Every structure is written in C-alpha cells, then in structure tokens.
Amino acid sequence: MGVAKRMLDDQKCMDDAATEILKRARAIIWCEDCDAFVDNFDPDALIRAYKIANDMITRNHKLVVVFNGDRKALIELIDSVYADVDSCRCT
Secondary structure, eight states, X not given: OHHHHHHHHHHHHHHHHHHHHHHHTTSEEEETTTTXXXXXXXXXXXXXXXXXXXXXXXXXXXXXXXXXXOHHHHHHHHHHXXXXXXXXXXX
C-alpha cells in the first residue's frame, strides 16, 4: 500500500505542477462561475509554459523536483493537462 500511495502522491504533485505552470503562463485561468480552470485563449501561452517549465527544471525548482529532471515528461504532462481544460461555459 505504501508504494501505491507514494505513486498517487507523486502523480498529484506532477499534475499540480503542470497546472501551476499553465497558470503562470496565463494559458489557463480560474473561472469563479464555472468553478474550474478554463482556457484563456492566448496563442502564445503554451510556448510561455514550455519556457517556464524548462527554466524550472534547469533550476531544479521545488515545484518540479518530482520529475527528476525529465523535461519531456513535464512537457507531455503540460500538454495533457492543457488538452483537458474546457472553454468557459459562462460566456
């Protein structure tokens, strides 16, 4: 059970890191009405997210330590999280 819990904790940390990077890049924003992150429709935001992620990996930032320096895994997860974000249903 300890190994399974650790793996779940690591995956949550990874998902949280990808979400935080997308927030910092302004690729996603929080919609109070939808009560969810939504696409900010900024065409340059994903490129900014990749740059932020790359910089964090280079600096071994505490947010991305769980990736153990694996840039590809981080970028792929950012892509996956971003692909799962919906458009705002309020507008």
